[in-house]
Amino acid sequence: GQQLNQSPQSMFIQEGEDVSMNCTSSSIFNTWLWYKQEPGEGPVLLIALYKAGELTSNGRLTAQFGITRKDSFLNISASIPSDVGIYFCAGQQDYNNDMRFGAGTRLTVKP
Amino acid sequence: NAGVTQTPKFRVLKTGQSMTLLCAQDMNHEYMYWYRQDPGMGLRLIHYSVGEGTTAKGEVPDGYNVSRLKKQNFLLGLESAAPSQTSVYFCASLDTGEFPDTQYFGPGTRLTVL
Numbered sequence: 001g002q003q004l005n006q007s008p009q010s011m012f013i014q015e016g017e018d019v020s021m022n023c024t025s026s027s028i029f030n031t032w033l034w035y036k037q038e039p040g041e042g043p044v045l046l047i048a049l050y051k052a053g054e055l056t057s058n059g060r061l062t063a064q065f066g067i068t069r070k071d072s073f074l075n076i077s078a079s080i081p082s083d084v085g086i087y088f089c090a091g092q093q094d095y096n097n098d099m100r101f102g103a104g105t106r107l108t109v110k111p
Numbered sequence: 112n113a114g115v116t117q118t119p120k121f122r123v124l125k126t127g128q129s130m131t132l133l134c135a136q137d138m139n140h141e142y143m144y145w146y147r148q149d150p151g152m153g154l155r156l157i158h159y160s161v162g163e164g165t166t167a168k169g170e171v172p173d174g175y176n177v178s179r180l181k182k183q184n185f186l187l188g189l190e191s192a193a194p195s196q197t198s199v200y201f202c203a204s205l206d207t208g209e210f211p212d213t214q215y216f217g218p219g220t221r222l223t224v225l
């Protein structure tokens with residue numbers, strides 16, 4: 001099946017630093033999504049991308065849908081302690097159907 | 112509005128036992144999903160449903176069955192549990208009425224099979 005390779009696996013950063021993580025695949029996806037999961041909870045959608053080349057922001061978060069439709073990245077600017085969590089990318093080939101997730105990037109922010 | 116709820120929160124089974132996980136949503140969503148989450152592997156789709164009375168297989172359907180008899184409920188069954196099914200199970204429902212389409216996840220069920 002389609003595999004999503006997400007990197008890095010984990011990040012330890014200082015409060016105020018910018019963060020960048022990415023997701024790549026050998027398959028084309030028509031939708032890319034980024035989720036955040038906090039301990040003991042389900043993932044929460046941060047950003048959804050629907051067009052190749054699209055750049056979308058949500059507050060301090062910015063995500064881009066790669067031109068080849070095989071990759072996406074997520075940037076977090078000026079990180080704060082509450083950004084701590086696991087960030088997952090997800091790709092979808094067909095509308096509302098099978099969604100594939102990356103393995104996650106665990107973010108730790110030191111005050 | 113409770114959102115997506117899952118029952119039970121925790122369960123320990125012996126190999127070969129059966130059980131049903133219940134997912135309920137009160138948002139009138141058509142689409143519902145069951146995922147499992149294992150360390151280092153992210154979420155993997157088990158089964159999903161695009162409406163009452165319909166179900167479809169996801170990425171890892173073997174060993175599981177599902178039913179969607181009522182729109183608000185999506186049940187995940189394990190007929191004969193195996194240790195490989197030890198995982199955290201998440202249910203989600205999809206809201207296609209707002210842009211972007213948003214999946215709402217439940218809090219998860221932690222299942223251990225001994």
